[in-house]
Amino acid sequence: MKPFTYERAASPAEAAEAAARRPDSKFIAGGTNLLDLMKLQIEAPAHLIDVNALALDRIEATSDGGLRVGALVRNTDLAADQRVRRDYAVLSRALLAGASGQLRNRATTAGNLLQRTRCPYFSDTNMACNKRRPGSGCSAIDGINRQHAVVGASAACIATHPSDMAVAMRVLDASVQTVNPKGVTRTIPIAELHRLPGDTPNVETVLEAGELITAVTLPKPTGGSQHYRKVRDRASYAFALVSVAAIVQPDGSGRVALGGVAPKPWRLDAADAEMPKGAKAVAGTLFAEARPTEHNAFKLPLAERALASVLAEARG
Amino acid sequence: MKFDTPATTNPIDRLQVVGQPVDRIDGRYKTTGTAHYAYERQDAAPDAAYGHVVGAAIAKGRIAAMDLTAAKAAPGVLAIVTAETAGKLGKGEYNTATLLGGPEIEHYHQAVALVVAESFEQARDAAALVKIEYAPAKGAYDLAVARDLAKPSGKDDEPADSRVGDFDGAFAAAAVQLDAIYTTPDQAHAMMEPHATTAAWKGDALSLWTSNQMVAWSVGDVAKTLGMPKDKVHLMSPYVGGGFGGKLWVRADAVLAALGARAARRPVKVALQRPLMFNNTTHRPATIQRIRLGATKDGRLTAIGHDSWSGDLPGGKPETAIMQTRLLYAGANRLTRQRLAELDLPEGNSMRAPGEAPGMMALEVAMDEMAGKLGLDPVEFRLRNDTQVDPEHPGRKFSQRQLTECLRMGAERFGWARRKARPGEVRDGRWLIGLGMAAAYRGAPVVKSAARVRLDAKGIVTVETDMTDIGTGSYTIIAQTAAEMMGVPLHRVMVRLADSKFPVSAGSGGQFGANSATAGVYAACVKLRDAVTGKLGLNAAAAEFADGKVRSGDRSIALVEAARDGELAAEDTIEFGGLDKKYQISTFGGYFVEVGVDAATAEVRIRRMLAVCAAGRILNPKSARSQVIGAMTMGAGAALMEELAVDTRHGFFVNHDLAAYEVPVHADIPHQEVIFLDETDPLSSPMKAKGVGELGICGVAAAIANAIHNATGVRVRDYPITLDKLLKEMPAPA
Amino acid sequence: MASPPQQEIGRRTVIAAAATTAAIGTVPARAQEPGPGAGINAAPLLNVSFTVNGKPRDLELDPRTTLLDALREALHLTGTKKGCDHGQCGACTVLLDGHRINSCLTLAVMHPGTAITTVEGLGSPDHLHPMQAAFVKHDGYQCGYCTPGQICSAVAMLDEIEAGIPSHVTADLDARPQLTSAELRERMSGNICRCGAYSNIVDAITEVAGSKA
């Protein structure tokens, strides 16, 4: 871990201002991803802006019947919130399927969205990795890639986004509120937050340098039966091989987002439209552009079967 | 004491303390954080500086250039050790690769430097400033490819092959045949405490507080590596946070801490960083195994063949996966062959039940497959092929062999009769349910072991031996042994372990620790009893030690009287005189497992587990049970998730941390049941015990594999049995 | 008298003594003087005050110091273990204002004014916390290295159930979670035990939970 200077910001404005002052800085929230990577010198900020005192830890009703989740709400608290459990069960379920009790007690809403990939070559600084060292190559494409993306990836990077929570937020059509170092706020649909890798897998989101997430907004509840199915080798404390977030309405229509298969939560409108036709049609659409490797091709049938199982459960 | 005739009745047989399920005597220290492990010896080395290891970035080749300028200039840096600065180093008897690489690199993450600084943070940062240029060389990293160049290689000096009768002829002629290939992957010990050492020099004498299973071996190897006399090395390992074979040897932490302390002129502590451990230390090597079984129509084996291939660094050892096949089942025509390929992956070496653990993963699946071909119940098939003699040497009997009893009792307790022979028949909601079983087998070697026992004026009995407790319960069973022998309650016994100044014990390895080390304590106690009776003027032969008294005829004297004028001490060694050659001494068991396999996703979850073990006298049923459930848990990992993923281009294990190398968590393990059969083995030692810590892993993975087959009808022969391998053959649920 | 494994006697007093004088940074000032060319490398020490096991502590630390290393190296509270240093094992679990966290993935300077409880704060060899006693009774450990983390985690985990926090295996999100073994196992899954004491650990926790209920 490189030495850094440290400050605790007292307000979003102060945090933004600090970020403007120190372009070499990073925000630290739970720290569960950032410190992990700093220990490996994959992240090496010279300045840390601790955002934990930012009073962004509330979950509030919005005027249009949704919920505004502060950027610093801990994963445990978000999952346990009665409104979330009742109206956004897919989100509770996704959060509870992630990490461990201890980690969820620290991990924050914003930090979870911005956590980085678990590609093992990304975390081994001896290996070539376009995401970590642009232009160095991708060790995973011809290497060990059972965990990696089957769709949405590029020749430069086939890493997945590891978050469970983000997959649920995607299926819920959440949006992200931010403030940039100049004090300008904006709202980013979650669908647009994460970028596909293309030629620049190092650029993972549309956030600008120093742009602070202040909240995530969940639109008015959609009802329906809500499911999150996470598939993994180990029964707990493991990232998804494949996960399915689904909201199924009584008439068979609904929405699906997949985790573990792409560089971002994977959802397509065209696939949602296939929901009444069943898992095969939905998966076919979601994976129309899939380019699996020999070792991760199993994710295609797996996702379809997991979705079929979820749909069967939704039908009761 | 020489043990060369079967044990007769002795004080241990009273079982007042031995054999009782007493709580561990070290339990309240471990549960309160007051048991101090190797990196936590602030009492002994309060001013220790911090060492951080730099690992090689290539698997094979040379260091072309090393630039330490930036690292040396970093804040807090006190010293940097490299092969160049360390002076001439030897290589330990038990090491295959050297522990400090350079200029030659033998494997990925081989240590190439230690950076010592005032603080952990400074050492870690400075270590990243060490700049190294490598000249990589081509290496061999793929066992499947290297297999064709593999050479015959036996265990130690034994021949690589064993043949009895005419295997080829009998196999060809067999009415029913099985010929299948199984693979097991490289596996990591992944003990929770990283390899760690605190080192301090006083003049030319070195003290090492380290995490190590074998004190005497390691004193020897530290001395050899550093080129110093053994009597100048003081090694202590009173608490070991798990080893499983990975801490049988001296590793880089110990050698580098010693070198770092010399260079920095003050104590240094080093814990291997977790992400470094998987490639830096040893692992269980992958195997390719071919098993051929031939049987008569009524299920009698006529031909048993087992070939095993594994790889290791030049000068390394084979994984002896064929061992159990030579002994487990009857059959007149037998062939086993062991082949070793040279690989430039990290060093392969012992991990919990080396040989039998992967060997049983293959053999016991083959037995299940053969039972299926024969249309026989898997339990019945095994019962039909039991043998009470070493099948290669029919004149040589097993000292005890209750395999059939284990299997019968297990079947009954588990409700095996309810198993449907046809796979895929039982369903519980989403889950396909299957039952599986396997035999358990592990040899029960014995190793010379010494102890010293003292009786002080307060009547406290103190045992000293360099035996280690790696979670196995040595503290407790040694205290129980001494309490039984001296006739005192457990709380009057002090146990001091794992200090190289104490008499040399068997150490913790190969399932020999408990039996051998307590037998050594027994021997020392017999001597102390003689000293006591001598002192008290009692007839030694007739004396009975009980309730803190020594009774002989109608005289009864408090034990403490014997030490009234000063402490009494006795030291002795148990030496084993060949009974283990005359008889085959082994442990046996049976596993029964129920799994659920998700019909949609093929995720496997274990629902029930039972082990029935016949392993000689159980010295402490509570801690012995823990050994078995722990081994079953590791076996579950082997069956379902554990695999060091080899990057065959770069020659290293890619998933080198505890998130990427998955081991079972709480949610993977159901309630586990363990039954110990009543058994004493007078041929094994005066304790009549054997061992259970490794038996518990030998076969359990196969039982899980067999249960998965019973649930799904899919037979996976490549471990671990992950859902991707099952999915291929599982029909999508309707 | 107890039958303690060797170096126990006397050591606890050493630790206690060290602990009372432990308002020291991990980094002596000397080392912090920027050496030649090292200016950018040196970050100033920072002060942080919190209570640990009820005792106020003032520390001056390299900002890089994790809470785990502050406890182990600065305060000599080595009961909290370092198994991986990357949030992957749970050995470093401590209670931060009553909530269980991985102390390896947070900086000590991020926690001014908090109350931290470690395994040493739950009980001592002569006064075991009920959870510690249950672990001993049920042999809920082997090597002991994951044990302090398991115990801290278990204590806080029962509070989480009490507070109605659901888990991955809670069937009905609207209902209060139950104290089933499936719940305990899922909730304890952030604490790896390579010795495989899980079955016994669940027995120990169940006993404590039962007597609380």
Ligand SMILES: Cc1cc2nc3c(=O)[nH]c(=O)nc-3n(C[C@H](O)[C@H](O)[C@H](O)COP(=O)(O)OP(=O)(O)OC[C@H]3O[C@@H](n4cnc5c(N)ncnc54)[C@H](O)[C@@H]3O)c2cc1C
């Ligand atoms: C062993 C392990 C297992 C895990 N398993 C899972 C799992 O199964 N599923 C899963 O989803 N996750 C899992 N995680 C990841 C975990 O959920 C994330 O580490 C966590 O959510 C990150 O949140 P944080 O608040 O700690 O982020 P931090 O580490 O504090 O920050 C992460 C990133 O977000 C940035 N950031 C933080 N807050 C803001 C803000 N307000 N505005 C802008 N930028 C910000 C930081 O600068 C940093 O770049 C696991 C983690 C570990 C260590």
Ligand code: SF4
């Ligand atoms: S997949 Fe992406 S993260 Fe992984 S090595 Fe390739 S470029 Fe790096």
Ligand code: FES
């Ligand atoms: S040491 Fe913190 S989780 Fe492993």
Ligand code: FES
């Ligand atoms: S007791 Fe050894 S890791 Fe749990």
